[in-house]
Amino acid sequence: MPPNKKPDAARLDRIVADARKNAEQREMGYRERALQMYPWICGRCTREFTRANLQQLTVHHRDHNHDNNPPDGSNWELLCLYCHDNEHSRYLEADRQGPSGQGSAPTLAATHSPFAALEALLKKKP
Secondary structure (H helix, E strand, O other): OOOOOOOOHHHHHHHHHHHHHHHHHHHHHHHHHHHHHOOOEOOOOOOEOOOOOHHHEEEEEOOOOOOOOOOOOOOEEEEEHHHHHHHHHHHHHHHHHOOOOOOOOOOOOOOOOOOOOHHHHHHOOO
């Protein structure tokens, strides 16, 4: 896009609205199927749900791919909101750690060397 041309806000709004609508429709499809297939119990904390609090029960995708919705439900598990958030937090944390398990956060170089004068101190023996 040329630098002086502004994006079409109405077009962008339509694209975002369509994406949200499609995601909601996709979610309602697999959510309804999962709620019909599985008992209304959180797969982690075993909390039981009724129609009164069913909105707190979510469908978790085991492979974290929300487009992978096999008809047999093998990629789904029902989790309460809290366990679902915990699962995604653990997944994100593991992703941040990298494949070796080492943190990918930048480390600061040490500015103090506690043994810098050790050799001189050892040579001063009486």
